[in-house]
Structure formats: structure tokens, C-alpha cells
Amino acid sequence: MLFKTICVSLQRLSKLKEIGYKSTTKKLEKQMANKIIADWGLRSKIMSVFNTTYPTVREALNGSNSTKLRRNIRGYALRNGGAELK
Numbered sequence: 001m002l003f004k005t006i007c008v009s010l011q012r013l014s015k016l017k018e019i020g021y022k023s024t025t026k027k028l029e030k031q032m033a034n035k036i037i038a039d040w041g042l043r044s045k046i047m048s049v050f051n052t053t054y055p056t057v058r059e060a061l062n063g064s065n066s067t068k069l070r071r072n073i074r075g076y077a078l079r080n081g082g083a084e085l086k
Contacts, residue, residue: 036061036074038082045080046073 038046038061046057050073060070061077078084 035063035085036077036082037085038077042077042081046076049076 043054043057043061046052047054050057050069052069052073056069057073059065060073061082063074
């Protein structure tokens with residue numbers, strides 16, 4: 001069973017390489033390094049929408065770590081008036 005799983009994974013990987021897929025991990029880490037400026041009103045709105053604490057929102061906007069929740073917070077902040085520093 002394990003051998004079959006590995007073979008299927010390798011087949012998928014080779015198909016992805018054929019169509020030009022490249023890992024975007026480094027790009028994502030670079031994007032996450034940019035800080036997002038948001039006023040207190042937007043930060044409190046993010047806390048209520050995502051049901052999170054202030055430290056989570058602060059760390060997401062400062063670009064530390066890359067989790068799905070933090071990427072969603074950053075996207076929400078940019079769509080609702082936040083500004084990204086480069």
C-alpha cells in the first residue's frame with residue numbers, strides 16, 4: 001500500500017514538473033516578510049471576523065510565520081484598507 005502511494009505521488013510530481021510547476025514556498029516567504037499597516041479599527045474588525053486575538057493579528061500583519069489563517073488575515077487587511085510596506 002505504501003509503495004502504491006509513493007508511486008502515485010511521484011507520478012503527480014512528474015506531471016506537475018511537465019507543465020512547469022515550481023514551488024512557491026520562497027515567494028510566499030518573501031511576500032510574508034512585508035509588513036501591512038492597518039489602523040486600530042481595521043485590526044479590531046479583523047479580530048472579530050476571524051475570531052482571533054490581537055497577538056495573532058499583529059503577527060500576521062507583521063509577516064511572521066505563514067499559516068492559512070495568517071494569509072487570510074493579510075488578504076482581508078489589504079482588501080479593506082490596509083497598506084503593504086515594501
